[in-house]
Amino acid sequence: MNYSFLLKLFLTGLCLTALGIxxxxxxxxxxxxxxxxxLPSGTRLLQFSKQRVYDRNIGPFPSKNRxxxxxxxxxxxxxxxxxxxxxxxxxxxxxEYRQYQLRMGTKMESLILAQPNSPLQYPIQGFVVAPxxxxxIPGLALHAQKRRLYKVSLSVKKGVLSxxxxxxxxxxxxxxQSNLTISSSSRTHLNDLLSRVTYTSxxxxxxxxxxxxxxxxxxxxxxxxxxxxxxxxxLYDPGTDINSQVTITTKTFLRYDELNVLINSxxxxxxxxxxxxxxxxxxxxNVTGFNLEHYIMPPAQGWFAGRNLAISQVTTKYILWxxxxxxxxxxxxxxxxxxxxxxxxxxxxxxxxxxxxQFFFRLQYEEGDEEEGxxxxxxxxxxxQSVPGFDGCFFVDGVVNYFLARTDSVRRVGFxxxxxxxxxxxxxxxxxxxLLIATCKGLSxxxxxxxxxxxxxxxxxxxxTDGRNKLAxxxxxxxxxxxxx
Numbered sequence: 309m310n311y312s313f314l315l316k317l318f319l320t321g322l323c324l325t326a327l328g329i330x331x332x333x334x335x336x337x338x339x340x341x342x343x344x345x346x347l348p349s350g351t352r353l354l355q356f357s358k359q360r361v362y363d364r365n366i367g368p369f370p371s372k373n374r375x376x377x378x379x380x381x382x383x384x385x386x387x388x389x390x391x392x393x394x395x396x397x398x399x400x401x402x403x404e405y406r407q408y409q410l411r412m413g414t415k416m417e418s419l420i421l422a423q424p425n426s427p428l429q430y431p432i433q434g435f436v437v438a439p440x441x442x443x444x445i446p447g448l449a450l451h452a453q454k455r456r457l458y459k460v461s462l463s464v465k466k467g468v469l470s471x472x473x474x475x476x477x478x479x480x481x482x483x484x485q486s487n488l489t490i491s492s493s494s495r496t497h498l499n500d501l502l503s504r505v506t507y508t509s510x511x512x513x514x515x516x517x518x519x520x521x522x523x524x525x526x527x528x529x530x531x532x533x534x535x536x537x538x539x540x541x542x543l544y545d546p547g548t549d550i551n552s553q554v555t556i557t558t559k560t561f562l563r564y565d566e567l568n569v570l571i572n573s574x575x576x577x578x579x580x581x582x583x584x585x586x587x588x589x590x591x592x593x594n595v596t597g598f599n600l601e602h603y604i605m606p607p608a609q610g611w612f613a614g615r616n617l618a619i620s621q622v623t624t625k626y627i628l629w630x631x632x633x634x635x636x637x638x639x640x641x642x643x644x645x646x647x648x649x650x651x652x653x654x655x656x657x658x659x660x661x662x663x664x665x666q667f668f669f670r671l672q673y674e675e676g677d678e679e680e681g682x683x684x685x686x687x688x689x690x691x692x693q694s695v696p697g698f699d700g701c702f703f704v705d706g707v708v709n710y711f712l713a714r715t716d717s718v719r720r721v722g723f724x725x726x727x728x729x730x731x732x733x734x735x736x737x738x739x740x741x742x743l744l745i746a747t748c749k750g751l752s753x754x755x756x757x758x759x760x761x762x763x764x765x766x767x768x769x770x771x772x773t774d775g776r777n778k779l780a781x782x783x784x785x786x787x788x789x790x791x792x793x
Contacts, residue, residue: 377674377683382790385783388776401784405678408787418519420530427452428460428529430522436534439512444472445533448502450495450524458498459491459524466511466518466535472504509535542716544625554642554712555582555624558632559614564593566633566756571597573636573754581642584621585632586614610728612735619718627713634662634710635754644751645712648698655695656717656743659707660751667708668747669733671740681787686733691747700749706736707747717743726781733793734778737786 389397422432429449437443450460462469469488471480478501479491488505492498509518514537522529546553556574560567567585574583580599587595588605595602603617619627626649628642648658659668670690676682686706695701709732721739724731736745782788 377676377790379683379790382683382685382792385779385788385791388780389783397784401681401787402679404784405681405787420519420532422529423527426527426529428522428524428527430520430529430531432531435532436536437507437509439509439514439535439537442470442506442508444503445505445507445520448505448522449499450502452495452524454495457491457493458495459489460498460502461487461489461521461523462505463487463521464507464518464533466516467507467509467533470506470508471501472506474501507533509533511535544623544715546625550578550643550646551580551582553624553646554626554628555584555622555715556628556630557584557586557615557618557622558630559586559611559618560589560632561587561608561614562589562761563632564589564595565759567595569756570630570632570634570636571595571600577636577640578642582624584618586618588614608728610725611731612723612727613725615723615735616725619715619723622715625715627715627718629709629711629713630753631662631709633756633758635756637752637754639750639752640754641751642712644748648695648701648746648748649712649714651697652695652746654744655714655746656739657707657711657713657745658701658751659704659711659745659747660753661749662708662710662753663755664752665708665755666747666749668702668704669706671705671733671737673740676789681783681789684737684782684786684788684791686793695746695748698746698748701746702748704745704747705740706733707745710751710753724785726785727778730775730778734782737782 427450429447429451431445431447435443435445450458452458464486468484468486470483471478471488471490474480474483480488480501481490482488490498490501490505492501507518507520513535516535518533518535520531520533522531556578558567558570571583574581575597583597583600585595585600585602586605587602588607588609590607592604601621603621605614605617615629626646628645645658645660649655660666668689668691670687670692672685672687674683691702691704693703695703717739721735721742723735724738727734736743739745779791782791
């Protein structure tokens, strides 16, 4: 017996066990070259992790819990959760994620592959039906060579199928059921029957999908049915000038000198435009002026709570967000913002620059697996693509705190009031995949000189605790296992 080989295997097992314990603590595991040297010559080494299993020589193995993202170089959110709370938190997080997927219909986006040279004709997209209503499925047909008998089958899961105006002698089975079979010795007659096939959903939902299986002999096609209630348009009357198109919004806290400088500068260039201020100062002061609304909040409610309040009171099509220590100047042209948004209706947010600082970024997000969650990284100064027709404008994922936005778009995403002091990227993270964002050169606002305010700074920069709490918040809310700003 080769005792030397057995000893090497035993030592390898001990090393792998130790590394397994380390992987639980760190979130990733790597098999080192030291372990490779313990194995007999020619032995293939597998690299294991909680997310992936692969062979260095032949590539990836499929794994049920395989994840596409690694936490190497990231801040690990789970490490910011107390150990005695982690297990229960993960259970609640998994259940909330499951319900989120059901609510948002994320699992309905199935990959559908079309067979080559199929004789089946069917709609590949655009078939939308109202819930519980009957609709003819457009475009169903069979294009096959001559046969003695043509027979097709259709099946669904969330509805029933029928053929309208069936006559005696028509070979139709399964009327009003989830499985329908149509037969005929004439292809022309069969296609006539197929042109009258209807779908009726039997499960009420305002927005969901069903899949139709359509088969003939060895050929099978699958196509989606979108079941959706019609939406009522919500429009904003842009009026006739900039004052009826845009509302300027800001949030203030302990900075009334800066706020008054901002208001005076706005009035110098836009005497009639509406200004909305959300104020959570410890001892509120009176702020008045023409077409100005000042909303007093409970003390120190925070940055994002104030944003929500200010934006909730806007009645115009657009919001211009500014910080309370900005100052308008000759380069602050709100009309240029509006011109871009009007010419590109798909845009939700357009950012400018504060002084010379045109801050913008991309968000790199990988979903990861359903058990552990995804990975998010913010890439500073990264553009996505130029905005067609606008020199100096680029698509990005986030912009500076000087931007014009569509009122309905901002309300749709909202600002998380959990984030009181340390927050900016989080709004754009919550809007990722939902908001179309651009940054443009030549759109700028000034920044006032900083004043020494020790009380303000104590609230504005509270220390590391808020940062750790924010990471733990992302761990649950955004289903992230790791994040890096």
